[in-house]
Amino acid sequence: MSNGQWYPPEWPDRIRALAGGELTAATPRRAATVLLLRDGAEGGGPEVHMLRRRTSMAFAGGAYAYPGGGVDPRDEHPVRWAGPPLADWAHRLGVAGRAEAQAIVCAAVRETYEEAGVLLAGPTADTVVGDTTGDDWEADRAALVARELSFADFLDRRGLVLRSDLLGAWARWITPEFEPRRYDTWFFVAGLPTGQRTRNASTEADRTVWIRPAEAAAGYDRGELLMMPPTIATLRGIERYATAAAAVAAAADQDLAPVLAQARLEGDEVILSWPGHDEFTKHVPQARTTGGPLS
Secondary structure, eight states, X not given: OOOOBOOOTTHHHHXXXXXXXXXXXXXXXXXXXXEEEEEOTTSSSEEEEEEEEOTTOTXXXXXXXXXXXXXXXXXXXXXXXXXXXXHHHHHHHTOSOHHHHHHHHHHHHHHHHHHHOOOXXXXXXXXXXXXXXXXXXXXXXXXXXXXXXXXXXHHHHHTOEEEGGGOEEEEEEEOOTTOSSOEEEEEEEEEOOTTOOOOOOOTTEEEEEEEOHHHHHHHHHTTSSOBOHHHHHHHHHHTTOSSHHHHHHHGGGSOOOOEEOEEEEETTEEEEEETTEEEEEEEEETTOOOXXXXX
């Protein structure tokens, strides 16, 4: 039975073009995404918040993912900061400068608020906003989405401190060179703050769910839930933890070496592989003309 690995039908042609020097790889855009976790009501491990991308989306339409998106250049603007110093974040994320590290962390927090209505910030360095509902909050969220308001100005207007200590960096994946929409994405984990609730605030998603990682992974294995390799890989990574707090604490030990897919042509097949993740290796006939899950 096919699993739910996302696979665009144009990839074999693009892989051949890249191998033949007819295609220039696009520069990946920096991005961040967050696995929001909460403890299940009946025990049995944490649940993760996932959204399903609309099928009309040009990139990964119909796939399940986490709240996230690209870095806004204004995410580098100074903000009130709580948690590890930016130099420590730069080292952890594998980037050269403090401004770049801040932009990635800010993007993670901002996109989570934009797409899920959850804000990892508070009035002080040891508090978190308890409620982000109401017309005034929604107006600010909409202004952030429209890029009419920078995240730094939003935090400053409300007198809030960004709580970087609530995030744990979990993984880093880079979109393959043969994909035109490329992202250099850092995956973070965070617990759902007390008093806050998720909602589908994204125009890019048609459904959101709280689901146990093992249940979501089983749906992928049955071919019922479509996902990109980094999504299912991170789900499998957090399956083993008994609580949301345990998973967040474990982030400090995760390897953040970038994962970049490789492709080669052998006979009439395209062979795709993701180093360190053998389950995603696929042998694709070059004549394949339809998309969807691979066998």
